[in-house]
Amino acid sequence: MSPTMSLTLKVWRQANPTSAGEFRTYKVHSISPDQSFLEMLDVLNEQLIINGEEPVAFDHDCREGICGMCSLMINGQAHGPERKTTTCQLHMRKFKDGDTIVIEPWRAKPFPVLRDLVVDRSAFDRIMTKGGYVTVNTGNAPDGNAILIPKENADKAFEAATCIGCGACVAACKNASAMLFVSAKVSQLALLPQGQPERTQRVQGMVAQMDSEGFGGCTNTNECEAACPVGISVENIARLNREYIRATVVGLT
Amino acid sequence: MSWVIKAFSSSIGKKLVMAITGLALCGFLAAHLGGNLLLYVGAEQYNHYAEALHSQKLLLPIAEVGLLLLFVMHLVTAVRTTLENRAARPIGYEMRQSKLPPGPFLKPASSVMYGTGIVVLLFLLLHLSDFKFELRNPAVESETPFAKAQILLRDPLTAIVYIIGSFALGYHVLHGVQSAFQTLGFNHPKYNSGVKTLSTLFALVVALGFSSFPLWAWAFHSK
Numbered sequence: 001m002s003p004t005m006s007l008t009l010k011v012w013r014q015a016n017p018t019s020a021g022e023f024r025t026y027k028v029h030s031i032s033p034d035q036s037f038l039e040m041l042d043v044l045n046e047q048l049i050i051n052g053e054e055p056v057a058f059d060h061d062c063r064e065g066i067c068g069m070c071s072l073m074i075n076g077q078a079h080g081p082e083r084k085t086t087t088c089q090l091h092m093r094k095f096k097d098g099d100t101i102v103i104e105p106w107r108a109k110p111f112p113v114l115r116d117l118v119v120d121r122s123a124f125d126r127i128m129t130k131g132g133y134v135t136v137n138t139g140n141a142p143d144g145n146a147i148l149i150p151k152e153n154a155d156k157a158f159e160a161a162t163c164i165g166c167g168a169c170v171a172a173c174k175n176a177s178a179m180l181f182v183s184a185k186v187s188q189l190a191l192l193p194q195g196q197p198e199r200t201q202r203v204q205g206m207v208a209q210m211d212s213e214g215f216g217g218c219t220n221t222n223e224c225e226a227a228c229p230v231g232i233s234v235e236n237i238a239r240l241n242r243e244y245i246r247a248t249v250v251g252l253t
Numbered sequence: 254m255s256w257v258i259k260a261f262s263s264s265i266g267k268k269l270v271m272a273i274t275g276l277a278l279c280g281f282l283a284a285h286l287g288g289n290l291l292l293y294v295g296a297e298q299y300n301h302y303a304e305a306l307h308s309q310k311l312l313l314p315i316a317e318v319g320l321l322l323l324f325v326m327h328l329v330t331a332v333r334t335t336l337e338n339r340a341a342r343p344i345g346y347e348m349r350q351s352k353l354p355p356g357p358f359l360k361p362a363s364s365v366m367y368g369t370g371i372v373v374l375l376f377l378l379l380h381l382s383d384f385k386f387e388l389r390n391p392a393v394e395s396e397t398p399f400a401k402a403q404i405l406l407r408d409p410l411t412a413i414v415y416i417i418g419s420f421a422l423g424y425h426v427l428h429g430v431q432s433a434f435q436t437l438g439f440n441h442p443k444y445n446s447g448v449k450t451l452s453t454l455f456a457l458v459v460a461l462g463f464s465s466f467p468l469w470a471w472a473f474h475s476k
């Protein structure tokens with residue numbers, strides 16, 4: 001068995017959206033390097049419960065890197081130090097015995113803190129309702145491969161579709177911009193024939209909603225790409241810009 | 254035409270304003286540098302060029318107003334977006350670490366655009382007050398353009414400030430040029446490395462080119 005670790009955690013505690021919040025320091029012991037970051041927080045919470053304190057609230061669901069619920073700023077990095085990894089998939093072996101770890105919620109005006117490390121990401125849902133969908137015929141399922149799609153486009157659309165909507169791009173961006181998220185959602189559908197009917201209104205609607213939510217603008221710093229747990233490329237942001245220019249030229253409004 | 258205003262006032266629209274005005278101003282930089290390089294060809298050629306330029310009684314004012322407009326748009330949009338971007342994160346992080354691979358410089362050009370922009374603005378104001386309005390040294394008015402450049406630039410303090418300004422400008426366009434391509438939607442695996450090389454080369458030419466003039470005046474033409 002590998003030796004266990006003792007860690008000092010500096011965790012953001014906030015009782016509710018309107019209370020002030022502060023950092024609290026906790027110590028955890030006997031952490032296995034094979035545990036995930038969230039399992040380490042589970043250990044902390046058990047300890048807090050035994051001591052009669054409120055456990056730390058944090059978001060999670062699948063714990064296998066696909067749902068996008070986990071969302072922690074770990075030592076100033078979205079999802080922690082490892083690239084292309086969600087917090088739930090981050091192993092404690094990335095840390096050393098005796099380390100101090102600062103754990104904060106995503107910080108952005110459109111992502112208000114609900115409690116401790118949990119933020120409200122419904123701004124993303126509202127953006128999705130403005131164009132993150134396609135219309136389909138009801139009735140029988142269409143034949144597979146009835147619509148021919150170039151392999152390259154299918155691949156690019158798939159890559160964009162792997163976005164899990166976790167918000168790390170917003171959290172990591174110095175401007176709290178949601179451009180990488182929106183660009184992935186716009187790209188995924190703009191690249192496919194099924195996405196063409198709403199193509200123009202999609203980009204206009206989603207960008208307008210993104211702006212009204214209060215996200216910042218993109219300054220092409222590429223921090224989002226580096227922080228993205230699934231590796232969405234900023235190439236999508238260029239495509240979003242092209243889609244926006246196209247919609248401005250051909251759109252009716 | 255309300256759709257035009259609407260398109261340029263969104264977050265992407267403001268990026269487009271920055272990109273288009275920025276690239277246009279880069280075009281001006283290239284032309285300005287090209288003209289200045291005549292200083293090295295000879296006094297006669299430089300004076301001839303300067304006189305030909307200033308004899309354009311119609312085109313020159315139009316170009317100047319155009320440049321001023323571009324500059325003001327670039328500046329106003331920069332201030333607006335910076336304020337908006339700061340407002341998007343009212344509560345900052347306790348700790349911040351980049352996940353990008355470390356670059357050759359202490360801070361990447363993209364993260365100091367506002368700072369380098371302010372230095373460039375101050376440099377531009379100084380440069381205009383020196384050469385266009387002749388505020389610091391009114392005596393140069395009677396000199397030929399070549400002699401005027403020499404006299405103004407050979408002052409050591411001026412030379413140092415101009416060199417700092419030129420390098421700030423170079424660092425600013427290093428990010429600016431490639432960022433403008435990305436903003437205009439120009440991102441393609443076949444051309445991306447070319448765009449990067451182009452902006453690096455342009456930044457080098459701007460920084461070294463403009464800072465060479467005070468060095469030249471200082472080294473070869475000091476009294």
Ligand code: FES
Nearest residue numbers: 063067068070088
């Ligand atoms: S908990 Fe589902 S991605 Fe981390």
